[in-house]
Amino acid sequence: MITLRGAHALRDADVILTDHLGPTGQLAQIIGEEAVADKEIIDVSKLPYGRQVAQEETNRLMVEHARAGRRVARLKGGDPFVFGRGFEEVQACAAAGIACEVVPGVTSAVSVPAAAGVPVTNRGVVHAFTVVSGHLAPENPGSLVDWGALARLGGTIVVIMGVRHVAAITAALMAAGLAPETPAAAIQDGTTSGQVSVRATAATLAEAMAEARITSPAVYVIGDVAGL
Ligand SMILES: C[S@@+](CC[C@H](N)C(=O)[O-])C[C@H]1O[C@@H](n2cnc3c(N)ncnc32)[C@H](O)[C@@H]1O
Numbered sequence: 001m002i003t004l005r006g007a008h009a010l011r012d013a014d015v016i017l018t019d020h021l022g023p024t025g026q027l028a029q030i031i032g033e034e035a036v037a038d039k040e041i042i043d044v045s046k047l048p049y050g051r052q053v054a055q056e057e058t059n060r061l062m063v064e065h066a067r068a069g070r071r072v073a074r075l076k077g078g079d080p081f082v083f084g085r086g087f088e089e090v091q092a093c094a095a096a097g098i099a100c101e102v103v104p105g106v107t108s109a110v111s112v113p114a115a116a117g118v119p120v121t122n123r124g125v126v127h128a129f130t131v132v133s134g135h136l137a138p139e140n141p142g143s144l145v146d147w148g149a150l151a152r153l154g155g156t157i158v159v160i161m162g163v164r165h166v167a168a169i170t171a172a173l174m175a176a177g178l179a180p181e182t183p184a185a186a187i188q189d190g191t192t193s194g195q196v197s198v199r200a201t202a203a204t205l206a207e208a209m210a211e212a213r214i215t216s217p218a219v220y221v222i223g224d225v226a227g228l
Pocket residue numbers: 021077078079080081082083084106107108109112159160161162187188189190191192216217218219
């Protein structure tokens with residue numbers, strides 16, 4: 001799913017800061033083995049509920065290498081501005097007076113459902129899709145998502161980072177009026193050789209995901225498109 005522009009940025013870099021969701025394992029395929037051997041590759045992954053490289057440390061490394069005159073590529077998963085902290089990294093570069101270019105990516109919110117045969121929109125079926133973070137449960141006071149409004153909107157709902165709270169999220173949507181029989185689909189490791197997906201309904205999604213042992217990284221889609 002890397003873009004040509006992204007591949008060029010990687011090829012032109014001296015240092016590549018990688019992420020666990022980016023196509024790090026395919027670097028040799030993207031830019032060639034010899035090109036990879038020439039570069040310094042630094043892993044700055046933040047694993048969900050696991051090893052975390054602090055954002056400040058990532059920012060510091062980008063700035064330090066750039067100040068030393070190296071070309072730095074920051075390789076992230078999907079689109080850097082979709083729940084990706086990409087803008088924070090741009091701000092860190094700006095604050096340090098370092099010029100940078102943002103290369104938009106193909107977000108998992110759209111590519112992962114597509115890889116499992118689920119279009120986020122379809123003519124005559126739905127005219128809106130909303131991408132939400134399910135990182136916080138609906139009852140968490142820190143949550144900025146209006147789940148009730150989403151249930152009433154009637155469009156496709158794409159939840160990313162929502163595996164842990166799927167039961168609470170589907171319950172909140174149904175409590176706000178979403179029909180329990182609304183089709184749903186969950187996809188883990190989408191677009192990779194390890195892709196796994198399940199189809200269910202809003203009412204059965206949490207159970208179906210548990211049965212299929214769906215774990216992060218996964219995206220789920222709730223809406224009529226998931227039944228196509
Ligand atoms: C921190 S967010 C980053 C999203 C990224 N910026 C994007 O645009 O795709 C990480 C979440 O994206 C989703 N995700 C990323 N890659 C995925 C994949 N290959 N399969 C399923 N979900 C994925 C998961 O919900 C994961 O928890």
